[in-house]
Amino acid sequence: MASVKQIQVTFDCAEPERLARFWCEVLGYEHQGSACIDPSGVGPRLYFQRVPEGKVVKNRLHLDVRVGTGLVGAERVTALEAECTRLVALGAVRVRLLLADGQNESCLVMQDIEGNEFCLD
Numbered sequence: 076m077a078s079v080k081q082i083q084v085t086f087d088c089a090e091p092e093r094l095a096r097f098w099c100e101v102l103g104y105e106h107q108g109s110a111c112i113d114p115s116g117v118g119p120r121l122y123f124q125r126v127p128e129g130k131v132v133k134n135r136l137h138l139d140v141r142v143g144t145g146l147v148g149a150e151r152v153t154a155l156e157a158e159c160t161r162l163v164a165l166g167a168v169r170v171r172l173l174l175a176d177g178q179n180e181s182c183l184v185m186q187d188i189e190g191n192e193f194c195l196d
Contacts, residue, residue: 083120084138087130088189091123097188098123100165101140130190139182139196147180155183155195162195 088094091109098104098121104111111121142158143151152172159169162185170184170192183195 081119083122085122085124086191087126087128088123088191089125089129090189091125094123094187094189095121097165097167101162101167101187134192137191138193140193142195143180143182144196148175151175152181155181158195159183159185 086094095109095111096106099106099111102111102118102121103114104118104121105114106112109123109125113119140158143154146154152174155172159167163169166188168186168190170186172183173179173181175181180196185193185195187193
């Protein structure tokens with residue numbers, strides 16, 4: 076049986092080049108046309124393809140941008156808020172902060188420049 080070596084995450088969107096540039100800034104990836112490439116070669120390639128229809132419902136799949144790994148409590152929320160501020164300046168939209176509930180640590184729900192949901196985790 077063959078094993079999977081790499082994956083690519085593909086986004087349907089209206090403006091592939093613009094969305095690719097946004098996500099490259101978010102993740103520190105390198106821009107390659109309508110794609111984002113992890114310069115370390117570890118993370119998946121993100122590809123953005125133009126589709127005629129617009130986004131109408133919540134994503135069934137989303138990215139978690141891991142900025143608070145290993146942090147808890149107020150220190151974690153501070154890290155999430157700082158990254159949120161940076162991403163809002165790039166055009167992202169803050170949706171809501173979900174505080175730790177005993178089972179899950181705090182995370183911050185956001186939307187990218189085309190309304191795709193993602194979390195700062």
